[in-house]
Amino acid sequence: MKFVLNGASTEVNAHPMARLLDVLREECGLTGTKEGCGEGECGACTVLVDGEPVCSCLIPVTQVESADVVTIEGLGDDHPLQHLFMNEVGAQCGICTPGMIMAAIALGPTPTLDDVKTALAGNLCRCTGYSAIYRAVLKWRGIPDATASAVP
Amino acid sequence: MRTAISELEVRSAASLGEALTILRDDQRTPIAGATDLYVALNFGTLEPRRFLDIWPVNELREISMKGATLSIGALATYTSLIRSPFVASRLPMLVEASRQVGGPQIQNRGTLGGNVANASPAGDSLPVLAAVDAVVVLRSADAERRVPITKFYTGYRATVMRSNELIVAIEVPPVEGRQWFRKVGTRAAQAISKIVVAGVRAEVPRIAFGSVAPTVVRVPETERSLAAGATIEEAAQVLSREITPIDDLRSTAEYRMRVATNLLRRFWIETG
Numbered sequence A: 001m002k003f004v005l006n007g008a009s010t011e012v013n014a015h016p017m018a019r020l021l022d023v024l025r026e027e028c029g030l031t032g033t034k035e036g037c038g039e040g041e042c043g044a045c046t047v048l049v050d051g052e053p054v055c056s057c058l059i060p061v062t063q064v065e066s067a068d069v070v071t072i073e074g075l076g077d078d079h080p081l082q083h084l085f086m087n088e089v090g091a092q093c094g095i096c097t098p099g100m101i102m103a104a105i106a107l108g109p110t111p112t113l114d115d116v117k118t119a120l121a122g123n124l125c126r127c128t129g130y131s132a133i134y135r136a137v138l139k140w141r142g143i144p145d146a147t148a149s150a151v152p
Numbered sequence B: 001m002r003t004a005i006s007e008l009e010v011r012s013a014a015s016l017g018e019a020l021t022i023l024r025d026d027q028r029t030p031i032a033g034a035t036d037l038y039v040a041l042n043f044g045t046l047e048p049r050r051f052l053d054i055w056p057v058n059e060l061r062e063i064s065m066k067g068a069t070l071s072i073g074a075l076a077t078y079t080s081l082i083r084s085p086f087v088a089s090r091l092p093m094l095v096e097a098s099r100q101v102g103g104p105q106i107q108n109r110g111t112l113g114g115n116v117a118n119a120s121p122a123g124d125s126l127p128v129l130a131a132v133d134a135v136v137v138l139r140s141a142d143a144e145r146r147v148p149i150t151k152f153y154t155g156y157r158a159t160v161m162r163s164n165e166l167i168v169a170i171e172v173p174p175v176e177g178r179q180w181f182r183k184v185g186t187r188a189a190q191a192i193s194k195i196v197v198a199g200v201r202a203e204v205p206r207i208a209f210g211s212v213a214p215t216v217v218r219v220p221e222t223e224r225s226l227a228a229g230a231t232i233e234e235a236a237q238v239l240s241r242e243i244t245p246i247d248d249l250r251s252t253a254e255y256r257m258r259v260a261t262n263l264l265r266r267f268w269i270e271t272g
Helices: A020-027 A081-085 A097-105 A115-119 A131-140 A145-149 B016-025 B036-045 B079-081 B085-090 B092-099 B111-116 B124-133 B220-227 B233-241 B253-271
Strands: A002-005 A009-010 A046-049 A052-055 A068-070 B009-012 B030-032 B048-051 B061-065 B070-075 B135-139 B144-148 B154-155 B166-172 B180-182 B196-199 B206-210
Touching: A002 A081, A009 B079, A020 A046, A046 A097, A052 A097, A052 B092, A068 A115, A068 B220, A081 A097, A081 A131, A097 A115, A115 A131, A115 B154, A131 A145, B009 B070, B016 B166, B070 B085, B079 B092, B085 B092, B092 B124, B092 B196, B111 B253, B124 B180, B180 B253, B196 B253, B206 B220, B206 B253, B233 B253
Parallel strands: A002 A068, B009 B048, B030 B048
Antiparallel strands: A002 A009, A046 A052, A046 A068, B061 B070, B070 B166, B135 B144, B135 B166, B180 B196, B196 B206
């Protein structure tokens, strides 16, 4: 079956009921997408399907036939949000980071702190206490330093 | 993954007609947004190994007005319910309920038809649908029938659906009166409800609870007592005799009973 992966047409031979997560990691060799809980609770495996964040651990690969899939690798290594996660120390152990970034990337312009919290409500982080993550996302979206840095 | 993928088998349907033909000839379990599929397989609570993927059936995604009736296609996701102007104007408490399902990732895949078919007593949308007397539209290759949501469930995780049928839509008649929804879980997002309630404040109020019985339930005696002019404390007494919450891994019967009666009071105060 075929789908578009990080902008390039891709064909995989996976079992149609294989999880998208496993196909990305095992067959496509894209190990940036992490498995956390494996049941849709933690968001570590978040990727975009047709522009919307989804848990790749829940999706049978047959359901992305012809769809547009973007993983953390699709952002390249130099995306401003990646730098902000580093600079604000929004990444500590790093397991949640790719999923956090893929959930945040779908946010519209000039979000409020509440918008950011809602967009990331499906992503769990056990290290940072979230504030550093919210700061990174707010700064990426052009919220002035003073406002973003005031996030407690 | 605890489940061997090689045991699983799936066919995909591109259209409703094709899906119904497959179900007529072959026993398969439909899957839509699949948000519970691997969870249930890995927990050992899902027996079937042969599936019918209906996610590609775009004709089941439509949310529209049919006269005065709001018709929601079975594959409408929570995200599309949140974004729909028809749902916002006709059934705003369904928008509220949809926002409280999982997180955005689940809202992007989970469907209203899936929530109904899944038949969990904790399904977040179900009290909303029960409180407004929504109708489940079922179709097989040969026939279509309409079942009120309050008659759809026959017991814990059991429904009147036949194996050759699909839910194609949920129909919501016009709703008079103020709508109210509240979910109580461990945290705001990503929590399965301990208790969930939806109400419509009208001359005869309509109130439905989830997670207090084997299925979603209306509470007709409580509704009648309020309509007859009982005080809210009297009605809370009626409610406590009418529902049968249980202890389970998410909460206790005692806690649920106390919260249910408190939610009834809150509904009455906030919609008064």
